[in-house]
Amino acid sequence: MSEVETLTIRRPDDWHLHVRDGEILQGVLAYTARQFGRAIIMPNLSPPITSAADALAYRARIIGALPAGADFTPLMTCYLTDTSDPDEIARGFESGAFVAAKLYPAHATTGSAHGVTDVANIRGVLERMAAIGMPLLVHGEVTDSHVDIFDREAVFIEQTLAPLLRDLPTLKTVFEHITTTQAVDFVTSSGPNVGATITPQHLHINRNAMLVGGMQPHNFCLPVAKREKHRLALRKAATSGSEKFFLGTDSAPHARDAKESACGCAGIFNAPFALESYAAVFEEEGALDQLEGFASLHGPRFYGLPVSEQTVTLRRDGADVPDVIDANGTPIVPFHAGERLAWRLAD
Ligand code: DOR
Ligand code: ZN
16 A cells, blocks of 8 residues: 655744634634644734734733644734824834734725725824834725725725835735735735735635526635636735745634624635645645745744744645534535645645
């Protein structure tokens, strides 16, 4: 019998993750901690994490929800609002309570109601962040009702991100969960202070997966998946070896009935098989040799953190994704539900 093929890489990190709070947190966190050494924790709780004290308390709840023996570090972020104070944000960063601040344009997505209505309102905060080297994490979509939802990322680049970086060219910026060729091109042609995360879903699916054969709410997230040509550009960027692109799952758990509803929530729960999902893409692209860079090296380099000294091993013997996952009493449908993925993370 031939031996099972294996792939060992440095332990990866997830540079964009939603773990929620309370019972759901307890139900979803172990999936991430099993694979990733660190994760950037999104602050869009209700109410959002807007102060150092909030972040420290949330970090303590996350650590309290870890399974015994888990080795996992949550990296906290601060949710920017129109009234964020530059001194407070800087103090939170310098004290280590936050590693970054998140810009949600108000009403762009789930949990963004308290977000920023105009970046001009946080100009002082952004100037301070540029001065102290604090990363800005951007949900890059305009919210203007006249802009087609499939164009909102591209328009955001033109109207907001490009002007912002022209004014503050040293601002360390992560363009989160990019979905378009325009975003790939923008990041590629920007300086080394601009990077991007790419989710598994935007590498696997295009917009047909949401809309063909009936509405598929479990493939709906924001920014929405776009046309096939965009998916192909994202695959090329992720597997290119460019240090500007790194792993960020945007795993966003919602209860099954909140997704399968007349107004279904945006968000895809991909945490349980995230690394397997990325590995499938890299294998299909003939680029398994680039997986470690994308998953484990480029992110730490961007954030100025050490790479992991631990390793994880993937085995090519298949992982069966269940139809539904019981997250501590809440049923959640995972990304790739019912599918078999070629690679499996070894225990
Ligand atoms: O699909 C999404 N879900 N996109 C976001 O930006 C937020 C996230 C969530 O928190 O559910
Ligand atoms: Zn997100």
